Amino acid sequence: MFIDIPSGLEAALIDLPLPTWKLEGSFLAESTMEWYRTELKATPRFEETAATLRRALTGEGGGYAVLRLGNLAKALGPDDDRFLRLVTGFAAEVAVPFSPFPRWPLWKDIGVKVDKDPGKSSGIGYNAFHMDLVNGTLPPDYTTLLCVRPDPLGGGTSILSDAHAAVARLAKDSRALLAESVYHYGTFFDLFGVGEECKPFPVLDGSDPGAGFVRFTGKMPERSDLGQAHADAARELAEELVRGQVSLILQPGDYLIVNQRRFLHGREALRSGQETVPVADRRLLLQLFLRARADADSAV
Template structure:
């Protein structure tokens, strides 16, 4: 059937035409989602699942997706919904369909109280270039690094790629990078010595974790490599701990892969294993109309039975 394809450096899932067509039909009838607190409501998940199960070949697609995302698979996937986005547009019906698919992986939830379930990541020419909404290099990081219970998965849906052809997504296997470090660096990264970011208006992510260890000693499916390159400049680290974190950053860059998301692609990253970032956008963004600039939508997922360190 050929659902799973290995394209370039990435792991991509291309849907068969029969499934594409069935999902386009489903997208027109899926109801708007409901939430219970920060989480997608059980009633919505059950309704979405019943509809998806009726689609031909969806079971095989779900198996391929989950196999990629677990600890023995790639740890990330790019699902190509390009034909569906072309047919449906990127409005609410398409987002309901994307939400339904992601609910097969884990529970969609809304950790940021001030943003909706799908959080816009647009292109702001006035933002710090290194931020997710900026135009420069967005260095490797995991999302919500400074909370005791980070999202298990982060997802990025491409509504519009950079019309100038740049802004590739970058990923790195954080745990593989750790294995290439010296024992002394790994020991330093296990110290509760690192910090980054603020903590406010957040839901269902535990408490603030500050300072935190980069390496928490937990099994890979429970723990995280708590890393963001931005902490190198903002943590007030001593020389030894800063050097260890820089060594890890260098190994992540050395092992990185990259690919450019196109309209309708969504990237799903298992944060227990991988970190992500972005190459700079194309020069000349001032010449691109605001409504044509790169636009992604982000959604977070919480797996069942997630635990975390006790909040301090």
């Protein structure tokens, strides 16, 4: 699921001056997406690369991809505005970029805070498998992470797992428990574009096998008031997700896109000694969410 950028396309993108984006509410403006698309389609092999990316995310057996933009990041700077516009242009070929957090810009920083809850996205510990915005009635269809800096000590491996494959390995009784609306997790306030709060919610939404969201976070069994049977079913699913996990280390410029209707994601712990690393040198990711277009294929 790693997608390299053809050298001719890289050379053309380095010199491509995409304009500053505009937003319509919390979503990337349609005018910006059309402008980006027009400029990018004129570069050699862009459409071919974008089609490969979409197939990796929505085709049979797919659900995630890593677009390798390291050379572009090195040439332009991994957090330079020109580079972020190019990455946003690729993202817009998949779905509509948006920010559910009004207090954050389109791209949200995920740095490292040694005094944060270790299991949080900005913590230093193991971040269990989860779906982002799990408690919204309309979670983002895609969650994406752009690596600016990996953990200089070598930790923080990204982990992914096919949620529907994990569910299929569960016993029928466990699946029945996960389909009941008894689960809840997290707070819900000051959010855009993700619907209303869903509390409680079912992990399995009743869609046909292999379809729909698997509303899960590995933190639910310990942080929700669940009966023993429902908690055990959630733990069984967590174990199956780990059994089927894929691990990868993101390098500078790597752009990970996860189809949340198919895969869940998480992170292994960062290496010990983070307090000795200067803040400016610690692991840094930028996060962007995507909403599938209304006319997108039903598998998306």
